[in-house]
Amino acid sequence: MIPARFLALAALAPPHALPDCLGKPHVRPAEVVLACADANFGVRKLHWSSWGTLTARATGVAYANECKPYCAAGRFHTYRAVLVACGRRVCHGVPVYALVRVSFPGQTPFPKAKPADLAYPTRCG
Numbered sequence: 001m002i003p004a005r006f007l008a009l010a011a012l013a014p015p016h017a018l019p020d021c022l023g024k025p026h027v028r029p030a031e032v033v034l035a036c037a038d039a040n041f042g043v044r045k046l047h048w049s050s051w052g053t054l055t056a057r058a059t060g061v062a063y064a065n066e067c068k069p070y071c072a073a074g075r076f077h078t079y080r081a082v083l084v085a086c087g088r089r090v091c092h093g094v095p096v097y098a099l100v101r102v103s104f105p106g107q108t109p110f111p112k113a114k115p116a117d118l119a120y121p122t123r124c125g
Contacts, residue, residue, distance in 0.1 A: 016051075018056070047059050057082070059081070080106050
């Protein structure tokens, strides 16, 4: 059990980890899977330009399955991506980022997506 005093301090601290699909916190991860159910979308080769403040920012290579004719038979394509982690919550006593947003400075796998469609709440497992 985590002492209440520690939890109170963690709630005030800026985030310093990003939970994976299972809710396990990672510091400056090299890859983030955004489609946790099937891993058909994520960003890898992340280069973090900021970390440990209320907003963390990275560039990397997104991968997305075209799912044609269906996902199991689909092919993966890659895209330049910008990933921004923001918000704050406490997960297992660790202050973590609460939301991940992804954008594409060039070609996108989701041409009809709105920015809200590319925002992914983090998990706390």
